[in-house]
Amino acid sequence: xxxxxxxxxxxxxxxxxxxxxxxxxxxxxxxxxxxxxxxxxxxxxxxxxxxxxxxxxxxxxxxxxxxxxxxxxxxxxxxxxxxxxxxxxxxxxxxxxxxxxxxxxxxxxxxxx
Amino acid sequence: xxxxxxxxxxxxxxxxxxxxxxxxxxxxxxxxxxxxxxxxxxxxxxxxxxxxxxxxxxxxxxxxxxxxxxxxxxxxxxxxxxxxxxxxxxxxxxxxxxxxxxxxxxxxxxx
Numbered sequence: 001x002x003x004x005x006x007x008x009x010x011x012x013x014x015x016x017x018x019x020x021x022x023x024x025x026x027x028x029x030x031x032x033x034x035x036x037x038x039x040x041x042x043x044x045x046x047x048x049x050x051x052x053x054x055x056x057x058x059x060x061x062x063x064x065x066x067x068x069x070x071x072x073x074x075x076x077x078x079x080x081x082x083x084x085x086x087x088x089x090x091x092x093x094x095x096x097x098x099x100x101x102x103x104x105x106x107x108x109x110x111x112x113x
Numbered sequence: 114x115x116x117x118x119x120x121x122x123x124x125x126x127x128x129x130x131x132x133x134x135x136x137x138x139x140x141x142x143x144x145x146x147x148x149x150x151x152x153x154x155x156x157x158x159x160x161x162x163x164x165x166x167x168x169x170x171x172x173x174x175x176x177x178x179x180x181x182x183x184x185x186x187x188x189x190x191x192x193x194x195x196x197x198x199x200x201x202x203x204x205x206x207x208x209x210x211x212x213x214x215x216x217x218x219x220x221x222x223x224x
Contacts, residue, residue: 033211039153042216043200058211090155101146102202102212104155 004105023091135201
C-alpha cells in the first residue's frame with residue numbers, strides 16, 4: 001500500500017480565510033487525486049494529476065486550486081473558505097501502471113465557521 | 114455516460130453471508146474495485162477484478178461479469194466490525210482516467 005500523509009487532520013477556520021491542505025506520498029506514484037466527501041455521502045472528485053506539472057479539474061473544482069511541482073506533494077488551496085466548504089477532504093494516489101490500485105490518505109476534516 | 118448502481122443500504126446478522134451487488138454502464142472498462150469505508154474514515158481497498166470470475170480473499174470475495182456489467186462483493190461469516198459502507202468503483206478506460214465511484218452501500222451488521 002502507499003504511504004499517504006495529510007495535514008492537518010482537523011481544521012476549524014473562519015469564513016474568508018485562505019487555507020492549504022497538504023498531501024504527500026512516499027511511493028513515487030505519478031497519479032494523485034483530491035476528493036470531497038460529506039458524512040454518509042458519495043465521493044466527489046475535485047482535482048487530479050497525472051504527474052509533475054499536470055493538473056486536471058474534476059466535478060467540483062471551481063472554488064479550489066492545486067499544484068504539482070514535485071511528485072511527492074499535491075496541495076489543495078481554498079482561496080476564501082466558506083461554510084459550504086465544511087467537509088472531509090481525501091487525498092489518494094495510484095501507481096504508474098494502468099490498472100494500479102488507488103489508495104487513500106487518512107483525510108482532513110475541515111470546518112468553516 | 115457513466116453510471117454505477119448499488120443498493121443504498123443493507124442489513125444482515127452476525128455470522129451470515131451478504132452479497133452486495135454493483136452494476137455499471139461506462140464508456141470503457143479497465144477494472145473494477147471494491148472499497149470498504151467505516152464512518153468518518155477513508156476508504157480502504159478490498160478487491161480488484163479485471164477478468165470475469167471470482168476473486169477470493171479470506172472472508173471477502175468479489176465476482177465480475179463484464180458482459181453483464183455486473184459485480185458483487187460477498188462477505189462471509191459477518192462480524193460487527195463489517196458494518197461500513199462498501200464502494201464499487203470502475204476504471205472506465207485507460208489507466209490514466211480517475212476511478213468512477215458508486216454512491217456506496219451502507220451495511221449494518223446486527224446481532
